[in-house]
Each structure stands twice: as C-alpha cells, then as structure tokens.
Amino acid sequence: MELVIIGGGPAGMSAAVAAYESGVRDMMIIERDEALGGILRQCIHNGFGLHRFGEELTGPEYAWKYEKQVKELGIPFKLNTTVLDITPDKTITAVNPEDGVFTIKAKAVILAMGCRERPRGALNIAGTRPAGIYSAGTAQKLVNMKGFMPGRSVVILGSGDIGLIMARRMTLEGAEVKAVCELMPYSGGLARNIEQCLNDFKIPLRLSHTVVRVFGKERLTGVSVARVDENRRPVPGTEEYIPCDTLLLSVGLIPENELSKSAGIALSGVTGGPEVNQDRQTTVPGIFACGNVLHVHDLVDFVSEEAETAGKKAAEYIIGIRKKNADVTLKTDGRIRYTVPQRITEKSDVNVYFRVGDVFRGACINVYSGGRLIASRKKARVAPGEMEVIKIKKELIPDSGELYFELEAKK
Amino acid sequence: MVRELTCIICPMGCGISVTSENGKITGISGNTCPRGEAYAREECTNPVRTVTTTVLSTDGRPVPVKTEHPIPKSKVLDCMKQLDSVRVKLPVKIGDCICEDVFGSRIISSANCG
Ligand code: SF4
Numbered sequence: 001m002e003l004v005i006i007g008g009g010p011a012g013m014s015a016a017v018a019a020y021e022s023g024v025r026d027m028m029i030i031e032r033d034e035a036l037g038g039i040l041r042q043c044i045h046n047g048f049g050l051h052r053f054g055e056e057l058t059g060p061e062y063a064w065k066y067e068k069q070v071k072e073l074g075i076p077f078k079l080n081t082t083v084l085d086i087t088p089d090k091t092i093t094a095v096n097p098e099d100g101v102f103t104i105k106a107k108a109v110i111l112a113m114g115c116r117e118r119p120r121g122a123l124n125i126a127g128t129r130p131a132g133i134y135s136a137g138t139a140q141k142l143v144n145m146k147g148f149m150p151g152r153s154v155v156i157l158g159s160g161d162i163g164l165i166m167a168r169r170m171t172l173e174g175a176e177v178k179a180v181c182e183l184m185p186y187s188g189g190l191a192r193n194i195e196q197c198l199n200d201f202k203i204p205l206r207l208s209h210t211v212v213r214v215f216g217k218e219r220l221t222g223v224s225v226a227r228v229d230e231n232r233r234p235v236p237g238t239e240e241y242i243p244c245d246t247l248l249l250s251v252g253l254i255p256e257n258e259l260s261k262s263a264g265i266a267l268s269g270v271t272g273g274p275e276v277n278q279d280r281q282t283t284v285p286g287i288f289a290c291g292n293v294l295h296v297h298d299l300v301d302f303v304s305e306e307a308e309t310a311g312k313k314a315a316e317y318i319i320g321i322r323k324k325n326a327d328v329t330l331k332t333d334g335r336i337r338y339t340v341p342q343r344i345t346e347k348s349d350v351n352v353y354f355r356v357g358d359v360f361r362g363a364c365i366n367v368y369s370g371g372r373l374i375a376s377r378k379k380a381r382v383a384p385g386e387m388e389v390i391k392i393k394k395e396l397i398p399d400s401g402e403l404y405f406e407l408e409a410k411k
Numbered sequence: 412m413v414r415e416l417t418c419i420i421c422p423m424g425c426g427i428s429v430t431s432e433n434g435k436i437t438g439i440s441g442n443t444c445p446r447g448e449a450y451a452r453e454e455c456t457n458p459v460r461t462v463t464t465t466v467l468s469t470d471g472r473p474v475p476v477k478t479e480h481p482i483p484k485s486k487v488l489d490c491m492k493q494l495d496s497v498r499v500k501l502p503v504k505i506g507d508c509i510c511e512d513v514f515g516s517r518i519i520s521s522a523n524c525g
Contacts, residue, residue, distance in 0.1 A: 044475035044521060045463045050421050058463055060475055060522030064505055144465055147473040172464055172491050191424030195417040196460065200484065299422060 001104050002318050003027040004092055006083050006259065007112035009038020010300050011291025011307040013066035015110045016075050018311030024318060028104070029070070029077035030094055036070065036077060037063035038114055040300065042141045045165050047192075051301035062300060086263040088284055108286045108314045111260060111274070112307065115292040117162075118252040127213045132220030136162045136250035140169065149173055151246025155223050156180045157211045159187040159194075160385070161298065163250030168197035170248075177201070178242050181209040181225050183232055186359050188385040190298070211247065212239060220245055253296045263287055270338040271295040277343040278350045279313035280306060288314050295340050295353070298387055302353070327400045335360070335407040337384075344403070350392045352405070359383045360409035365390055368404040369397075382407070416454055418447040427451045458484040463521065466497045466509060474499050474524045476509050478516040486514040494518065501525025 003024050005012045008031030016029050035041065040048070043059030050056060053065065070077065081096040090106045117135040134142075134150050140162070142148045152175050156163045159182040167177045180198060185208050187194055198205050206225065212234050213224040227238040255273040257265075265274045266283040273294040274282040280290050290310035291303045328344040330352065339354045356363075363382045367375040367390065374396040382388060392403070412432070418425045423443060429451050430438035439451050453459060459481035465473035482490060490513050497518075499509055502525035510518040 041522070044465060044477075046461055046477060046521075047422070056461070058475060058477060058521040061505055064523060144473060144475065147465065147467060147471065169464075172462075172487070174491075190422050191417045191426075192419040192422065195424070196419045199417075200460070200487075 001026050001028060002107045003110065003314055004090075004104055004106040004108075005029045005110045005112055006086075006092070007031065007038065007114055007291070007293070008033070008036040008077055008079075009112060009114050009291065010040055010063060010066060010303050011114070011293070011310075012038070012110070012112035013063070013070050014304040014307035015112055015288075015290055015311035015314070016077075017066060017069045017073065018308040019110070019315045020073050020075055020311075022312050022315030024315045027075060029075065030081050030083055030092075031077060031079050032082050034079055036067045036079070039137070042137075042144045043165075044144045045169070048300050051299065052304055059300075066304070083259055086259050086287075088264040090263075090284075090286055106286075108288065108317050109263075110307075110310050110314055111282070111287065111289040111293050112291050112310075113256045113259065113293045115253040115255045115296055117249070118254055119249075125211055125214055128216060130214065130216035130218060130220045132216065132245050133214065133247045133249070136166045136248045139246075139248050140166055143169055143173060149175065150248075151175060151220075151244075153178060153244045154246045154248060155211065155225070155242055155244045156248045156250060158182065158250035158252070159189050159205060159207075160250050160252070161189040161193055163248065164189045164193040164197040166248055166250065167203050168201065171201045171203065175246070177203045178244055179204050179206050179209075179225070181206045181211060183210045183228060184208070186383065188383075190385070210234060214247060215241075220247055223247055253292065255293050255296065257293060260289070260293070265289075268338060268342060271340065273340075275342045276340065277345045278309075278341045278348065279316075279346070280310040280341070281313060281317070286314075286317055288317075295338070295355075298385065302387065325399075326397055328398060328403055329401075330403050330405065333404070333406045335409075336365070336405045339405055344392075344397055347394050347397045349394045350397070351389050352392055353387055353389050354405060355387055356382045356384055356407060360407065363407055363409035366406045366408060367392065368406065370401060374403075382409070414455060416451055418442060418450050420446045420450050429455050431455065460484045460487055462487055462490050464491060464494060466494050466499055466518075468499045468501045468503075468524065470501065470525075472501070472524065474501075474503055474509075474520060475522040476518050477521045478513065479519050480516040482514040482516050490514055 040059035040063040046056045048062040083094045085093040222243040226234040274289045288310040290307040330339045427441040463477040503520040507520040
C-alpha cells in the first residue's frame, strides 16, 4: 500500500485529505476508536475552527468537516483497529476483531496518534489511593460521552485549557467546583477560558498552589492544598484542607510515541515527539508525523494546517520527489524551549513553530544564521501556553550549519 | 468607572478596558479588532454566552448540543435545568433542532449521533 495514516483524529483526517488531493489513492486510515474524530468527539465545547473556518465550532462539528471529506472522497479507514508495531522498513502490524492480526507494507506512513494525559503517578501526591481521582480528559469522556458524572464536589489541579473547560462543564452539570489549583504563578490556559469557564461561575483560581495530599479510604473525602515557593516546592504551614469527592488532574499532555520508538525514529527530548524537517518527515525516510503526536498544540486549527503539510509531502515522497538542498539544524537558547521543525533540508519559506519556557513581556524573537540576524519578531507577551510562529524566508536559509533561535525579553 | 474585561471572542483573549459615566459607556480600549469592541459593549449592557452541553437520548446516550445563538449569561444555569428533562430520539445530525426556544435561542445538535 502506498500510504498508511495511523490515527483518525483531526491530524490523521486532514493529512489523508491532503494526500488524496495530491494524488494518492492507495491509502488507509487506521483508527483505534469506534469512530473517526479523535479527541474532538468528547470536546463538545465551542471555540474550534476560528482560524480555519472563521466560525466557532464545537469539537464534533470541527471533526465532521474533515470526516465528511474523508467519506465523500472514499478514503478507506479501519475502525476499532490498534496498531501494534511499525518497523523501520514501514511494515505495520495491526489488530482488530474482524481481521485479527494483519500486516501492511507501506511506502509512506503518517503518524497521527495524538497525545495522552500525564497520570497521577507522575505527580507523587502523598496519601491514600481512593476512588474519585480522574484525569480531566477521562472525566470529560465520562460526562460528555457516557452521561456519567464522576462526582459532586470537585477540586481541579492544573489550569490548562482542559482543566478550565472541565471546571465549567462540571459546574453546568450541577457539581460544585471548589478551586482550580495551578502550580505555576500563571495559568497555562487561554485568557478567554479563565474568563468564561472560571470567572463566569466565580470559581477561584489559586495560582502557585498544588495538591499535597489526598484523603479518603474507599472514596476521596478531601485534599490538602498548599502554596508553593518560586522553586515550586510546597511551603510548610500553608496547607489547607478542602473537602471534596473528586479530584481532576489536568497536568499536561504527552505525545504518544511508543510506535515511533519501535520504528526507530529519533524523538526530541523536549517535545516528546519525533524530530522532523520542514515537511514533517521524521528521521526515518517516508515516515511523517503531525498533530499532537509531534508536539502538543493549543489550537486544532494549527493541527490541521500541519497535517496538510505532512499529507502533501508524503504524497510527494511516494511519487519519488526528493528535494534536498540544505542541511540545517535549528537550535534554541533554552528560553525558547523547542522549535518544530528541528531541521530544514529544503530551501523554501518555512514557518517555524516554537514554545517558550516562561512568561516574558516585551519579547523579541531573533533568529541568527552564522552570527547574522536573519529574522526577528516582536511580541508584547509570550507564555508557555501559547505556541508562537516565525517565518524564515527561503533565500535566508543557509546550505548547512545552524539556525539559532533566541528570545530577548524582560521576565 | 473603569471595568477590565477579557475578550472571549477569539483565542487572543485581549484585555479590554471599558470606561463609563453614570451607566453610559464613554470609552473602550485594548481591543485588537472591532469584534472586541462589540463584545465589550454587550458584556457591559447585556452579557450573553453560548451554552454547549449534552442532552440524553431515549436510549440513555448523551447527545452534544448547543444554543444556536448566545443567550443571556444570567440564564445559562436555567437553560441547563430546562434541558435536564429533554429526551432526544436518535439518530440526530449536526444542526438538527432539539428545542425550539430556550431563552430566545434554538437548541441544536452539535454532533452526529446514532
Ligand atoms: S478584541 Fe478581537 S482579537 Fe482581541 S480577543 Fe477579541 S476578537 Fe480576538
């Protein structure tokens, strides 16, 4: 088969449509769940698609825009199918209840498996192991897709967008959200979500606070929260007990890359996703990656855009187009945590996406090539929760060496 | 009087200051685009919100729905109460009308179900 796309969420569907439009026909999407749409199926709130479609869509509505195209174009997809292994020569082993275990040899592969939530185990919260502790995404699935309320009085740890959205969702469904605690001195979520998900319902946001202990035997009965110092360590004496029956954790997302590892793809230590070039091609020729498996995005609109690049470039790869006229590594100063892509191998205009590690005001992003400033962009404020982009013009890309990304700013 | 708002119209989330005298808006600043100004004006006079939630289908599965237009912010929880008793027959498609009039808006399905 020419192209196999692993994952039928927004990235996979958008990549598939782009590949189809670039001429690929012998292709298939493999999806683990019972329907296409990925995580958007449970994101029933609105706010998706403003960039791409100029309207505010709910998650399922956004997903449908692509699912419809996949179905109209007749792009084949297999549901309820789990990929078990990908080899470096692009042999895919998968399993489902109908076909059992089967293998497909692909000319090109697009990885679009998305990400997963960081679990409680990664947090080291002291105390018992009662029921009532959920990741925010699990709670979202229970409420929105199963019609099951995980609890009635809730504390949420983590103020990323999923945490904020779930604070509102639980409140609308009749629960009392007692507090949203955030380890950092700023929220990782969008300002609009703090406004419409917390302020609208007078839910307190407690910055520089974390959950230090959970209580309860069978079921959670309460949590102890404490203020943290600038090194994010709890300050003794600041503990406060909050009775609750539910603790939701919204403490970060991790790209899901077990399959990438088995394919021998080099992963970035910072993003947790594959290292890619401007085409979103990984270090294994013919294997591409896009969406949250590559790096966690804030807006699905950018996932679709990235996936289109991957789909188009996979199509070029399949018909044998190999453009390589540069070999440039992108490096960052640490204030900028990472860039995607990490390499540039073709001289074309490249949008470089990046994230910063802290909140900075009056920021200026400078890009140097061999000590020469080649691109620069000012931003009033940059924050870890917001992905940024800077365009590098084709004629400024060197043949080889490094592009150095630096952030000049006051903290 | 100055009121500080966060615009919720797009992900930029601009901070907007609204100055008013005797209940009359005399100045709006901080918005990046005209939609922000319209939002600020509305937020200070008649704040509205789009409600997204689920209603149960007759077979017990939740169906994602939303208000077709924003409704008064003060009615959001009442809207939720009204939807508690609604039962939808599957299948439904995106855009199908679920309720005719809840605080001035239709409730429409926001997913294909069943
Ligand atoms: S003012 Fe305009 S740009 Fe700023 S958040 Fe509102 S809609 Fe977006």
